[in-house]
Amino acid sequence: MSLVNFTTREITCKIVYYGPGRSGKTTNLQYVYGRVPEDRRGRMVSLATETERTLFFDFLPLELGSISGFTTRFHLYTVPGQVYYNSTRKLVLQGADGVVFVADSQARQLDQNIESMQNLQANLLELDEDARSMPLVFQYNKQDLPSDLILTPEELDQALNFWGVPSFPSDALRGEGVFETLRAVSELVLRRLSQEAPA
Amino acid sequence: MESGARLTLLMTPAGQVLAQYGFTRAVDVMAAAALGAAIFSSTTEIAKMLKEREFAALNHEGLQHGIFLGSFDTRRGRLLALVVYGPDSSLGLVQLFFEDLVAKLIAASPEKVEQKPVLAADFERELTQSLASLFGR
Numbered sequence: 001m002s003l004v005n006f007t008t009r010e011i012t013c014k015i016v017y018y019g020p021g022r023s024g025k026t027t028n029l030q031y032v033y034g035r036v037p038e039d040r041r042g043r044m045v046s047l048a049t050e051t052e053r054t055l056f057f058d059f060l061p062l063e064l065g066s067i068s069g070f071t072t073r074f075h076l077y078t079v080p081g082q083v084y085y086n087s088t089r090k091l092v093l094q095g096a097d098g099v100v101f102v103a104d105s106q107a108r109q110l111d112q113n114i115e116s117m118q119n120l121q122a123n124l125l126e127l128d129e130d131a132r133s134m135p136l137v138f139q140y141n142k143q144d145l146p147s148d149l150i151l152t153p154e155e156l157d158q159a160l161n162f163w164g165v166p167s168f169p170s171d172a173l174r175g176e177g178v179f180e181t182l183r184a185v186s187e188l189v190l191r192r193l194s195q196e197a198p199a
Numbered sequence: 200m201e202s203g204a205r206l207t208l209l210m211t212p213a214g215q216v217l218a219q220y221g222f223t224r225a226v227d228v229m230a231a232a233a234l235g236a237a238i239f240s241s242t243t244e245i246a247k248m249l250k251e252r253e254f255a256a257l258n259h260e261g262l263q264h265g266i267f268l269g270s271f272d273t274r275r276g277r278l279l280a281l282v283v284y285g286p287d288s289s290l291g292l293v294q295l296f297f298e299d300l301v302a303k304l305i306a307a308s309p310e311k312v313e314q315k316p317v318l319a320a321d322f323e324r325e326l327t328q329s330l331a332s333l334f335g336r
Contacts, residue, residue: 001213003211003215003217005217012215012216014213014215036333040333042227042229042230043227043230045230045233045234047237056237056241057233057237059230059233059234061229061230062333063333064329064330064333065325065328065329065332065333066325066329067322067325067326067329068322068325072329075214075215075229075233077233087244088241091237091240091241091244092237094212094213094240095211095212095213095214095215179334182334183330183334186330187326187330190326191326194322
């Protein structure tokens with residue numbers, strides 16, 4: 001949950017990038033890290049294996065600026081996508097304020113996307129979080145691949161996006177759709193926080 | 200600090216920093232907190248697998264520095280403390296002052312959440328401005 005510190009007038013929100021292995025979660029964070037001005041971001045930490053697969057998480061702190069007198073920060077995390085890392089995936093998901101589900105648009109990866117989405121719901125349930133009220137955004141990555149290899153955003157919406165939440169086609173390597181996705185989830189998280197507060 | 204600690208971070212189990220004390224410029228505070236929370240979460244899960252009570256505190260000692268991680272419950276939920284100490288201190292000394300810190304924090308933690316308005320004034324305008332300024336669109 002968001003941390004609101006009234007003494008220092010700071011808000012810290014946690015956004016988790018979820019999705020199957022090799023869908024492009026780390027690539028999203030690397031692109032954001034490379035494009036955000038230095039004074040608005042902290043050090044990116046990656047706990048990865050020797051072959052650059054995420055072992056535990058990637059972490060990137062971002063500073064959004066001041067909203068209603070509060071310095072607002074986002075902590076971006078990725079989870080390890082590989083199936084057998086579920087215990088660490090659940091740990092990273094703990095305390096999340098918003099989730100970006102990064103799906104692999106390749107048609108042959110559809111089952112992995114669905115399995116990962118089911119895993120997200122199961123893990124949220126175990127953490128006593130209601131998946132329906134969690135700010136969630138879909139990103140359909142690798143839309144730059146040849147059209148005969150991938151599903152369209154509409155097809156992926158039909159297969160994964162049951163709740164009709166915002167979704168974005170992307171090519172995370174080149175940055176297309178990366179900031180649009182992050183902006184959308186940031187907005188959802190802060191709107192939820194403002195709605196939870198008494199007027 | 201009498202314990203000889205170089206840096207002390209107080210944080211939530213999700214790795215969000217609540218308070219910090221010491222030479223914070225020498226360490227990336229937010230990254231250290233995220234990593235500290237991760238270490239603690241991992242060992243707690245291993246303890247569960249072993250049907251063991253969770254490890255209340257962890258210690259790692261290097262040549263120049265040691266890190267101590269301890270958890271404790273307050274009326275407002277669980278908190279973690281990450282303490283970095285140097286060769287002029289010791290684990291025993293850090294533990295002694297950690298127990299003192301825990302007792303004081305538990306005594307000071309308020310019972311009820313006092314509701315105050317968050318993000319009310321100028322919310323829409325400042326949200327739009329901040330998002331545009333960071334994401335450039």
